[in-house]
Amino acid sequence: MAIPTPIPALRHPFLEPLPLAGGRALPNRILPGPMEGITTGAFGAVLSRAGYVRCWVTPFLRLTTGVPRPARLREHLLPYLEAGLPFVVQVMGIHTELLCAAAVRLAELGAIGIDLNCACPSRTVLANGAGGARLRHPEWIATALRALRQAVPACGLSVKLRSGLLDPAEMADILPAVAAAAPDFVTLHFRTAAEAYARVPGGWQRLARARELLPGILLLGCGDVLTAADALRLRAETGVDGVAAARGLLRNPRLLLDIEDACAGRTPRPLGRCHSLARLREMALLALESGGNRPGFVLEVARTMLGERDPLFQDLSRCRTLLQTADRLAAEVPSKETHDPQSCS
Ligand SMILES: Cc1cc2nc3c(=O)[nH]c(=O)nc-3n(C[C@H](O)[C@H](O)[C@H](O)COP(=O)(O)O)c2cc1C
DSSP, rough: OOOOOOOOOOOOGGGGGGEEEEGOSSSSEEOOOOOOTTTSHHHHHHHHTTTTTOOOEEEEEEEEESSOOOHHHHHHHHHHHHHTTOOOEEESSSSSSHHHHHHHHHHHHTEEEEEEEOOOHHHHHHHHOOOOGGGHHHHHHHHHHHHHHSSTSSEEEEEEEOOOSOOGGGHHHHHHHHHHHSEEEEEEEEETTTTTOOOOOOTHHHHHHHHHSSSSEEEEEESOOSHHHHHHHHHHHHOOOOOOOOOOHHHTTTHHHHHHHHHTTTOOOOHHHHHHHHHHHHHHHHHTTTOOOOOOOHHHHHHHHHHHHHHHHHHHHOOOOOOHHHHHOOOOOGGGGOOGGGGOO
């Protein structure tokens, strides 16, 4: 009797490389969502150093009246250049020629891809017609993507979308236009720009609909992926090809690796409290080293990580300086930890 050949286990699609134009690729389809004011600076640096991310998508670079000079662009990119990981630079604006001119300079400075922001829900941005307001003009998005492709043909090209400006039904116009311009991938945050960060029951169904409206284009789902289990459920419920997780990184800086573990069938190892606090302390020390003094962003990370009711968060919220914050955190972390991560029990 013929012995049946074992069927090789299928690799989870999120673990596949994410191919970009020019023969390049991102290591997999589990990306950090950009967070303006957070992923740049000490937060991003600590995640890079700890090896919790494999690549970065920068927060938006807003182009309003001109293209910043190379020195200024380099300054914008410095945290990512220093991290030494592949990075995609997000640009935002309404003038295609400015976006293209900036893309050329950004590619020269090392960007592996350019991501067009058509998603930002900030009132100021919307009032200027940029970010999420671009969703009102699907043909503009397609034209801008084609122009960017021509400007930087050897660079990856992607677009960050929401499910609409006001109504997810807008996807029926937006997504076919985007698909026709053939970006390398699309990231879709399921909320509309008007919904900002509101709770939207059943919101992921919009991602399943988007998957249907974008045939042949890699689609990364975004929104409310806070744990590795959420990422597996996202794939099962929507069929998206990958995930971009943002706020979940504040709760668990190791989230992307946990998602990789879960996709590979390994048990995720979320950072315990001690390790998380050690990372938070590193952020405070790094920010201090770079000349910062106010504990603002460390407190924001602590708020999400610990919750407002946590007595440690309440203590931290009374710290007036980064040094006080770092000292208070040091009391929670074995002194060896910074050098020996295993020392956290
Ligand atoms: C503080 C903050 C800043 C953000 N900045 C950007 C940005 O610059 N560009 C962008 O495309 N999305 C930005 N986002 C949106 C996130 O990348 C992500 O799409 C959104 O938070 C939903 O995903 P999540 O539920 O995993 O957080 C930001 C989100 C936060 C909370």
